[in-house]
Structures are given as structure tokens and as C-alpha cells.
Amino acid sequence: MLTIGKLGQAAGVKVPTIRYYEQIGLLPEAERSAGNQRLYSRKALDRLTFVRHARELGFTLDAIRDLLSLSDHPDQPCAAADAIAKAQLAEIEKRLARLASLKVELNRMVVQCAGGKIADCRVIEVLSDHSLCATDHRHLQDEKDH
Amino acid sequence: MLTIGKLGQAAGVKVPTIRYYEQIGLLPEAERSAGNQRLYSRKALDRLTFVRHARELGFTLDAIRDLLSLSDHPDQPCAAADAIAKAQLAEIEKRLARLASLKVELNRMVVQCAGGKIADCRVIEVLSDHSLCATDHRHLQDEKDH
DNA sequence: TTTAATGTCTCTAGCTACTGTAGCTTCAAG
């Protein structure tokens, strides 16, 4: 059995994050020692490692919740898991498209500025007027591109 | 003079967002009518349009605060503004790299799954074990890629 | 064995950039 600190080290997850995951019900409540400290099994480590890897791949905690409960039913068909992964892929592709567009615009701004006074700064100019932009970055779905 | 609703329409910003910007000091406090309603000048519209455009290009509100105060001093050199834009470009490029890597991994997962039971699902398998990944997506700076 | 250092406990608040709600008041049209 591992203490929460050891578990965190082993999985690469900070201690408060583990407690947070328990609090929101993503991880089951841990067993406790005589002194009320959390104790974790190897199975718990696997679960947390799964969560961490999924987070690194950008899945939301809600999606991970679903993936975890799917992985607890090995006999069921995997279509639901595949659907979650495909949705995540689609989301990432959307963000990529948006960021690519932003990159173009930011680059244009930076390159075009001759570096004089603010009154003539291309950065400030472009920010003031979207019609100076080359792409339709506005219409590419906003946000959640965290 | 515009009411807050007209201003929001003109700038493409929701009314509560305008009030929020005022609250956090990004926009100056608006003048008020006899009945205590906010009134905005054309200059205020320009300012809000600037904010919106900068947000669309992914600048943080803090960066926008700085850009706004720079644009209020047209005689000063634009190096500071350019630096903010360059930092933003660098940030976007970092996110792009990370997302590109995530896309590769997610795509691999989805393509490799033969679609049987959860026990054999490649998606679940890869999520459980990063060594099945092809790239170093872990080491690409995390987060704030909202 | 005492003591000091480290780890863990709970609880609360804060972060970004909003969005939504409730319960009011003001305004413009008919």
C-alpha cells in the first residue's frame, strides 16, 4: 500500500490533485490507515496513471470518467470508448485549425511592424481593425482551446 | 451615446461581458444617465472593439490591459507592444506543437482500434500505457492551451 | 526517548474569462 505522496510520485500527479479527483468522484474514496491517512493499492495506481495519461492527451475529466467506467466492463463493445476518442480528436483538430489561423495573423502583425512609435505600430493598428487581417479567424469556433 | 446593449451589438460583445470588463478595470467606468444606466461614446466603442479583436487573437486580458495603455501613448516607442505580440505568437506556437502531437496520438489510437470488446480496445490500451505512444507528448509544455 | 523534520489531514479561497440567475428599476412604444 502507498501513501498519497508515494502514489503521486509514482503516477506523476500532485497530491492535492489526487485529493481533488477523489472529491469530485473521479477516483473512489481511498482506504484509511489507523491515523486517518489515505492508503492506495497498485490498482489505484493504475487507475490514476490512466487518468493522468488521458489528461495529457487533453481529455476532459468528464470524458475520463466515462472512459474509466467503460474500462471497468471489459466484455462490453468498445464503440463508446472509440466515440469518445474520436470526439476528442475532432476537438483537437478544431483547435489546431484555429491556432494555425491565429499564428498567421500574429506573425503578419509582428513581421509588418517597422518598429517606430506606437502611433505607427502595426500591432496596435491590426488589433484596432480586423479588416487588416488576412484570415477569418473570428469564425473559427472560439474557446475551450485550453 | 450608446446604451450598453447597443454597444454590445456594435462591438460583438455580450452585455454581461462589458460589465465584467468594467468591473475588473479593463474598461473605464461608464458615464451614467439620469436613470443610472451606462452610456458609451464612440471612443468607448473603439476601445471595446480593440479588446474584442485582441481576445479573438488569444491575448489574455492582462496583455490587453497593457496593450490598451500602450495605445494611449502614441508617442512612445512600440517595442513593448511588439514584445507582447511576439510573446503571444510564441505561446500559440507552443500550443500548436502540443496539439499537433496530441493529434498524432489520438489518430493512432482511433485508427488502430479494430472495434471489438473493451478488453481489446486500442483506445483503452493506449490510455493505460504511455509507452504505446509514438511521441513525447508529455514533455511538450502543458496547459494554458485553453 | 525526545525532538525535529517531513508528510498528511480538512477546509477555504483563488485562478481565467466569462455566463447565468434573481429580483429589482428604467425606458420606449403604443
Place this chain on the structure above:
DNA sequence: CTTGAAGCTACAGTAGCTAGAGACATTAAA
């Protein structure tokens, strides 16, 4: 004058943590 839309304030909630306070537990050195 009435009605409905638009405005007001204040507060709560979103995602996914992170940090802090103050108290208790565990381990290792002295």
C-alpha cells in the same frame, strides 16, 4: 398609462486545479 424590453446590482457557477492555514501523524536523527 400600460406593457414589455432592456438595464441595474449582486451573487453563484463553470474547468481543473493550486495554494494557504492550522492541526495531527509518521519517520529519523540525536
